[in-house]
Amino acid sequence: MDRLINIFQQIRTRIAFYPTIISLTGLLLAFLMIYLEQKNISAYLVEVTPALVIDDTDTAKTILSTLIGGLISLTVFSFSMVMVLLNQASSNFSPRVLPGIISDQKHQIVLGLYIATILYNIFILISIEPTENSYQTPGFSVLLGIILVVLCLAAFIYFIHHISQAIQVGNILTAIHSRTKSEIASIIKKQEVNTFEFPNHEYWETYEITETGYFYGILDDDLLELCKENVIKITIQLYKGQFILDDTIGFKTEKPLDNELKQKIISTLLFSNEELIGENYIYGFRQISEIGVKAMSPGINDPGTALNTIDYLTSLFLDLMRKADFEYLSDEEGENWAFIRTSKFSEILFNVMATYRLYCKHDITVMRKLMHMLKTLINHVINSNQLEVIEAEIHELKADANNNIENKRDLSKLDADFISWS
Structure with missing residues (x-):
């Protein structure tokens, strides 16, 4: 089905x-x-x-x-x-x-x-x-x-x-934000009833993927049925959106598999020759950040849109901070059968900030907005790792601002509270 x-x-x-x-x-x-x-x-x-x-x-x-x-x-x-x-x-x-x-x-x-x-x-x-x-x-x-x-x-x-x-860019951003927010919320809802219990899989049997293309999802019901029928637990080593080459390690199992069962498990992994939006919330962050960076290009020169994208990203990051770094495939009794790797909060924040810092480091207004976003996230951290990641991004943001903004008065405003003037 x-x-x-x-x-x-x-x-x-x-x-x-x-x-x-x-x-x-x-x-x-x-x-x-x-x-x-x-x-x-x-x-x-x-x-x-x-x-x-x-x-x-x-x-x-x-x-x-x-x-x-x-x-x-x-x-x-x-x-x-x-x-x-x-x-x-x-x-x-x-x-x-x-x-x-x-x-x-x-x-x-x-x-x-x-x-x-x-x-x-x-x-x-x-x-x-x-x-x-x-x-x-x-x-x-x-x-x-x-x-x-x-x-x-x-x-x-x-x-x-x-x-x-x-x-209209506002409607496009709203649609992307709503879809991404809904996807993150569905993941958080699932993890609220999850036990997060899973065996140590460091030395499990590894299996390579012979497919080539973008990995975009799993047939959850089919994989769960295979795990339960064969009483075997599995870890998926692929990230959604990752481009897979031949001989990439695709999954690990706690015991060796015969070739037939291996092929059945591979058939539950979905690959495509093109990137598919699907249920991958990562694309929401990337789309919004790309719109913001494109707006700062000399041909478009629309910093107002870049500021709007940062508002939407702030909202999404606040939700993402509540999501665990891993996902599990569980049965009706709550037992975890599959461990699925996902992009961590630190990785997504770094990718977004690195993109904005590169293309917006000369604009004090956008830099202040990014600083405001990071300070807002600090006020909602859930663990020390998130705090450490955000503080590192603040340090890098200040370094780029000091190296690219010559006006001393502008630099003095970097840490000031951002008040929208639109």
Whole structure:
């Protein structure tokens, strides 16, 4: 089941997923209406509500042809807008945000409605055939086609509004922050009922991975079932997002495995040729920091966006400090069967700070904001290791500021409380 869910999630993120399903629905609706027209549904409606039924064949053909041509133009225009949106997001923010925009269900549903209506009208137009020197006019089907086009026009207005909102950096940051915060919260919730008990695995049997690609997750249920069936505990030595090469040590087990069981365990590890967002909260930190750094580039020169990204990162780091450095795969009784390595708080904080320090060390406002973030984190430390890591980053931040900011008055403000002036 986990494997099927994983395949579905990958397909669902494709831009053609919902358009394909909705288009097939429009096609089925067309066949249904053709069948009902053969049962003389239009003739019945002419008797009941003649004003709603188009009974002139030439008029019906003209209307359908016009609607098809207009909708094709509208579809091309809408797809062009999506491409422009993706190009602008990639140039101004980060290529990493593209999967989130592409997988937006609202864009896909609107595009799917266009294509479904085009297919419906085409097949209804084709169904107008001569019968005994006259044409059977599918009046009710034509009326339904007009209604669908009106819905497409309403969807287009909504599409314009939504796409104008989607390109705004504030909405992009909010979406990334919400998704990442939710992923961290789900991990913290699981660890609240975890015992953190696991055997020492320093000298366990090691097994290499023959796959090449990005490691992005585990089929939890399948791996847990294998561990319980074979009464064996395992440690996963890979990090989510790590690029795996041949002969990389992938996992350890407390006892030797035969080749069949080894291959079954490897099959529960998920690899891809491209980086997938999935449930990897690390990508949230990276996407937000990349947007902030890109905003400080000379071509964009938007320090206000960089300051906003630091606010979102501060919120995420406060949550991350509550997460343990390791994750466990447990059964219903709470026994841990698998030990999973994850990126530590110190590693993520260093990567984020190193990126900002390199590209923002000349801007006193951004440096002060980073100092404010670190001081905020100090007030919420959970253990001495976190305190030590944060103090080290403060020391490095001050060193970079002293080496790159020449104005002494600006340097004197580095430790002052940051007050937003926006």
